[in-house]
Amino acid sequence: MTGMASAVQQDTPELRGFREVQRLAYACAEAVAGRLRPGVTEREAARMQRVWLRERGVRDWFHLPFAWFGDRTAFAGFKVPLQFFPTDRKLEPGMPFILDMAPVHKGFTADIGYAGCLGPNPLHDKLLADLEAHRELILREVRERRSLREIYEDVEHLMTSQGYANRHRAYPFGVIAHKIDRVSERRWSPHVFGFGTQSLKGLISDAVHGHRDGWSPLWSPYHFSDHPPQPGLWAVEPHLGFRGTGAKFEEILVVTDSKDPEQSAFWLDDDLPHVRRWNQEKVAA
Amino acid sequence: MNLSQARERYVRTGGVDLCVAELGDADRPTVVLVHGYPDSKEVWTEVAARLAEQWHVVLYDVRGHGRSTAPKPLRGGFTLEKLTDDFLAVIDAVSPDRPVHVVGHDWGSVQSWEFVTVGRTEGRIASFTSMSGPSLDHFGHWIKQRMIRPTPRRVGQLLGQGAKSWYVYMLHTPALPELAWRGPLGKRWPRILERLEKVPAGDYPTASLPDDAAHGAWLYRDNVRARLSRPRADAYAHAPVQLITPTGDSFLSERLYDDLESWVPTLVRRSLPAKHWVPRTRPDQLTTWIHEFVEANESVGGDGAPRQPAPQGPYAQHFGGRLVLVTGAASGIGRATAFAFAEAGARIVAVDRDAEGAARTAEMARLIGSPAAWGEAVDVGDEAAMEKLAALVAAEYGIVDVLVNNAGIGLSGSFLETTSEEWKKVLDVNLWGVIHGCRFFGKQMADRGQGGHIVNTASAAAFQPSRALPAYSTSKAAVLMLSECLRAELAEKSIGVSAICPGIVNTNITRTTRFTGVDEAEQDRLRKRTSKLYGRRNYPPEKVADAILRAVVRNQAVVPVTPEARGARLLSRLSPGALRSVARLKPPL
Numbered sequence A: 001m002t003g004m005a006s007a008v009q010q011d012t013p014e015l016r017g018f019r020e021v022q023r024l025a026y027a028c029a030e031a032v033a034g035r036l037r038p039g040v041t042e043r044e045a046a047r048m049q050r051v052w053l054r055e056r057g058v059r060d061w062f063h064l065p066f067a068w069f070g071d072r073t074a075f076a077g078f079k080v081p082l083q084f085f086p087t088d089r090k091l092e093p094g095m096p097f098i099l100d101m102a103p104v105h106k107g108f109t110a111d112i113g114y115a116g117c118l119g120p121n122p123l124h125d126k127l128l129a130d131l132e133a134h135r136e137l138i139l140r141e142v143r144e145r146r147s148l149r150e151i152y153e154d155v156e157h158l159m160t161s162q163g164y165a166n167r168h169r170a171y172p173f174g175v176i177a178h179k180i181d182r183v184s185e186r187r188w189s190p191h192v193f194g195f196g197t198q199s200l201k202g203l204i205s206d207a208v209h210g211h212r213d214g215w216s217p218l219w220s221p222y223h224f225s226d227h228p229p230q231p232g233l234w235a236v237e238p239h240l241g242f243r244g245t246g247a248k249f250e251e252i253l254v255v256t257d258s259k260d261p262e263q264s265a266f267w268l269d270d271d272l273p274h275v276r277r278w279n280q281e282k283v284a285a
Numbered sequence B: 001m002n003l004s005q006a007r008e009r010y011v012r013t014g015g016v017d018l019c020v021a022e023l024g025d026a027d028r029p030t031v032v033l034v035h036g037y038p039d040s041k042e043v044w045t046e047v048a049a050r051l052a053e054q055w056h057v058v059l060y061d062v063r064g065h066g067r068s069t070a071p072k073p074l075r076g077g078f079t080l081e082k083l084t085d086d087f088l089a090v091i092d093a094v095s096p097d098r099p100v101h102v103v104g105h106d107w108g109s110v111q112s113w114e115f116v117t118v119g120r121t122e123g124r125i126a127s128f129t130s131m132s133g134p135s136l137d138h139f140g141h142w143i144k145q146r147m148i149r150p151t152p153r154r155v156g157q158l159l160g161q162g163a164k165s166w167y168v169y170m171l172h173t174p175a176l177p178e179l180a181w182r183g184p185l186g187k188r189w190p191r192i193l194e195r196l197e198k199v200p201a202g203d204y205p206t207a208s209l210p211d212d213a214a215h216g217a218w219l220y221r222d223n224v225r226a227r228l229s230r231p232r233a234d235a236y237a238h239a240p241v242q243l244i245t246p247t248g249d250s251f252l253s254e255r256l257y258d259d260l261e262s263w264v265p266t267l268v269r270r271s272l273p274a275k276h277w278v279p280r281t282r283p284d285q286l287t288t289w290i291h292e293f294v295e296a297n298e299s300v301g302g303d304g305a306p307r308q309p310a311p312q313g314p315y316a317q318h319f320g321g322r323l324v325l326v327t328g329a330a331s332g333i334g335r336a337t338a339f340a341f342a343e344a345g346a347r348i349v350a351v352d353r354d355a356e357g358a359a360r361t362a363e364m365a366r367l368i369g370s371p372a373a374w375g376e377a378v379d380v381g382d383e384a385a386m387e388k389l390a391a392l393v394a395a396e397y398g399i400v401d402v403l404v405n406n407a408g409i410g411l412s413g414s415f416l417e418t419t420s421e422e423w424k425k426v427l428d429v430n431l432w433g434v435i436h437g438c439r440f441f442g443k444q445m446a447d448r449g450q451g452g453h454i455v456n457t458a459s460a461a462a463f464q465p466s467r468a469l470p471a472y473s474t475s476k477a478a479v480l481m482l483s484e485c486l487r488a489e490l491a492e493k494s495i496g497v498s499a500i501c502p503g504i505v506n507t508n509i510t511r512t513t514r515f516t517g518v519d520e521a522e523q524d525r526l527r528k529r530t531s532k533l534y535g536r537r538n539y540p541p542e543k544v545a546d547a548i549l550r551a552v553v554r555n556q557a558v559v560p561v562t563p564e565a566r567g568a569r570l571l572s573r574l575s576p577g578a579l580r581s582v583a584r585l586k587p588p589l
Helices: A013-035 A042-055 A070-074 A122-143 A148-162 A197-213 A273-284 B041-051 B080-094 B107-117 B136-148 B152-164 B166-172 B176-182 B184-197 B209-229 B283-299 B332-343 B355-367 B383-396 B420-448 B470-493 B520-537 B541-554 B563-574 B576-584
Strands: A060-069 A096-105 A112-117 A177-180 A232-236 A239-242 A245-248 A251-255 A265-267 B007-013 B016-023 B030-034 B056-060 B100-105 B125-131 B241-246 B267-272 B323-327 B347-352 B373-377 B402-405 B452-457 B495-501 B558-560
Touching: A013 A042, A013 A096, A013 A112, A013 A251, A013 A273, A042 A060, A042 A096, A060 A070, A060 A197, A070 A096, A070 A239, A070 A245, A096 A197, A096 A245, A112 A122, A112 A245, A112 A273, A122 A148, A122 A239, A122 A245, A122 A251, A122 A265, A122 A273, A122 B355, A148 B355, A177 A197, B007 B080, B016 B041, B016 B080, B030 B041, B030 B080, B030 B107, B041 B056, B041 B100, B041 B283, B056 B080, B080 B107, B100 B107, B100 B283, B107 B125, B107 B136, B107 B209, B125 B283, B136 B152, B136 B209, B166 B176, B166 B209, B176 B184, B176 B209, B184 B209, B241 B283, B267 B283, B323 B332, B323 B420, B332 B347, B332 B355, B332 B402, B332 B541, B347 B355, B355 B373, B373 B383, B383 B420, B402 B420, B420 B452, B420 B470, B420 B495, B452 B470, B452 B541, B470 B495, B470 B558, B495 B541, B541 B558, B558 B563, B563 B576
Parallel strands: B030 B056, B030 B100, B100 B125, B125 B241, B241 B267, B323 B347, B323 B402, B347 B373, B402 B452, B452 B495, B495 B558
Antiparallel strands: A060 A096, A096 A112, A177 A232, A232 A251, A239 A245, A251 A265, B007 B016, B016 B056
């Protein structure tokens, strides 16, 4: 379904559905993060997410949950996509971790990323705090209707000036974001290489349509992203890496064709763990 | 400076009188400095004076040395057991209720190993800093292991250390060493130290040297053979140990300490490019390390504050606690270099024109292991500003141990279209920036006379001519030649100079490079185009940073980094004509 194009109001039933599943996913991340202990492996953490969401009615996935621990949060030495899958790496005190999951719930999809740390780690705190500027920059430039490729370059530039490496370069096609949509619920929904076939179908059909009209459902540094933001829902995931420590968030950005800048783009939800964290820091300061 | 301000007293033990000197506030934790052979406590003068600002410093002349009396008879009077009695008597006198921090050099370290591994001193030693003196027990096991399972490498290690120990066999011959020391050797020794070890003249060695050396021969005769043939099996350290290894030590090989972790539960390793007599030649560095180690082991269980974890990684033992200044540190190679040094535990001064970027580098450096880091905003091409910076750094943070002159800008375009204004700008930053850095900071290093290292970032363009980069290449070729000349000059001061020639590295130099003779739009297009090419090559600045740290450790002269830089370097020596042909090609922009 691509009916988002004309959805302007922030609380249409459509958006509410997406917001609900995004909240569910973040609740899952927080619950699993709270249960992580030294010695837990990535595989176990990924399974914990799967089980938690299944218990709450999730039957299909855009992609299966991931978990990265330690220097894998910075994708150190990632060359092939198989390295994204959870391994037997064990969590240790002070180690950063990232949980990433994309459940489909009642036909709505979310794709979220949650960065945390087992115990205090000032460097990780710094990375998380520095992500705020990226959230602001992305929203501002999308509202200005800059080309996706240009925004990508600006995000990358900001990361470089912050002293970080752009780790979403290591993602498939180097994407910082991809389109997300409603998924029809089927009784049988298999997945290939961790990706739900129903969701992939949507993405591929978007790619085919987009290709004809000159846009792409993947937000990348390449020329196929050389177009203004396409109305719809985008799962945006800026990912910072710094010498063996990585941090990211991933959440849904709503882009519409409204002429009002405020309405032309907005984050689906401002009540998310990383946003709350920034707000609390501001209050504390 | 000498020990004349010290409070002196005698401690009587086992039939000898030991001359004990104290400096600093007696209420502070005590640091005991134990001298080696053939020395007296004066070998520590420089270090003791510096440490006394913080700690209660205690030195004593080992029996038979300096102003302590010698046992009678000499034979059997210098066993490690008796030396341990002496040590206990001294610390009971100077610090009866508090464990002390021991620092030993040469034979002082050999005996301190005994102190720190025997049961009767347990609880009396809070930490031990060892330099140039292994435990005879560990050494015995080291030899045994290599004799029992000889592999070519192990035999090599044995023969290597065997050759370095020539003086030990000499000292075992009867009477002859005494004659030599009391005769010609004793007279010439100060000159020998000055020539071979570059030990600066001062209150050391003292007039008692011939007697000290003659008596001290019994240290070897009473202990070496006995311990090496029957090493104790329980020689485990009961206090944390900091091992400082001078890499240029003519008497001890670094390999001796390979297995040390199995004997010492808490071990911190440091290495220093210097010769044997580090208490005289590197007092500043030793003071910093001793101070840090003592402080770290004092705070344990004290205020309960968590200790910063010791930096890990291959370079931690070389750069931990040292002061490193990097120019152009707000981005690219400079920033990556600052981070690499920070990770190894160095203190960082990040210098850049971009104040915010420099501050950011310093902030991140602290987060990844630098005990202290500062950002300074200076244009390296500005002579007055650089001079001011050098004075400020010396006053606030100390003398720089490693200087990385990295700041540079790009300029591309044909020679004839390059204006004199543009020439000036490139030379100001790329060449004069390096000159100013080397002059002001290099001079401070040389004046201090305790070694150091200078790294200048040149470029593969320094030996690869090109029609596209005449001004840039000229500036970099000058930096390369400057570095090689300076290297020759500073060698006698134990200061190394390295020129780094990175090649095509993915940094933002391309985003700020000026292209001559084109309008703004074309300028912009060319910048984007080259940035993209450099991005596609995608050689990370972190690898250059790694090459820089390695160059400092190995004291390499010229270091091409990327494969293209290495290729160009090779061609420039084998077939410069080929490079000249390449130089004629127009770059694909």
